[in-house]
Amino acid sequence: MITDSFINEKAMIEPSYNAFTGIELPVMIGVFNFQVIQKLKNEGLIEQIAEKVIGNIDRYYEFYRFKDTNIGVYQNMVGAPVASSLLEVITHLFHTKKFIVYGSCGCLVDIPEGDLIIPTDAYRDEGVSYHYAKPQDYITIKNAGVLESFFQSKQIPFVSGKVWTTDAFFRETKTEVDRHIQEGCVCVDMECAALQAVCDYHGYEFYTFFYTADSLANTEWEGRILTGKETETHIGNINFEVALAFAKKLMEQ
Secondary structure (H helix, E strand, O other): OHHHOOOOOOOOOOHHHOOOOOOOOOEEEEEOOHHHHHHHHHOOOEEEEOOOOOEOOOOEOOEEEEOOOOEEEEEOOOOHHHHHHHHHHHHHHHOOOEEEEEEEEEEOOOOOOOOEEEEEEEEEEOOHHHHOOOOOOEEEOOOHHHHHHHHHHOOOOOEEEEEEEEOOHHHOOHHHHHHHHHOOEEEEEOOHHHHHHHHHHHOOEEEEEEEEEEEOOOOOOEOHHHHOHHHHHHHHHHHHHHHHHHHHHHHOO
């Protein structure tokens, strides 16, 4: 069974096979919206580093450094398997130990589009986390309180609550939505549980927040800004500033 997948022993394929680039980036910001990355490039705020250091038959991954800092920026991949694998590799390429990941989510309850959510626990409806942590329904997002304190200090409005992490967004049924709402979930995503499990296993720091895009709160799915890309990109740009401010705070520690 998948719940028997966690075996705490050395893996046959190790991310440490990827050599250190010589560039230290203690903190990395993972951005899902590629148009946010493009805007930062066009404005000269990020510079590409270590070109073609890791890739597969699909593409090479690009990594950046924010101007006048040692804060890394990368475009994250959608889905738990590739997002978690990329995180593993980054730690060896750049000696990164602190990750800030933000992106859109679907809300399960009535939350206006674009509002921010800090997940406190993630329901493990994906496969990756069961290879990094003992089986249980939820995984705790350890640094949720740290982000909450930061948002409060900056007077940034947010909602806290559980998130449902699933691989199968085309199988988000009304029955499942209602069940997760009853358990306290306020939104749904595809990576949170896996990224927390990977970071827990290796001792990395993981910080994450979402902005609401589509909605499953009513009887029918509503695309909202998920189907209005310009609006979502605008919100993504605004929230990069939030992630960057928090990254600078982490760099001071």
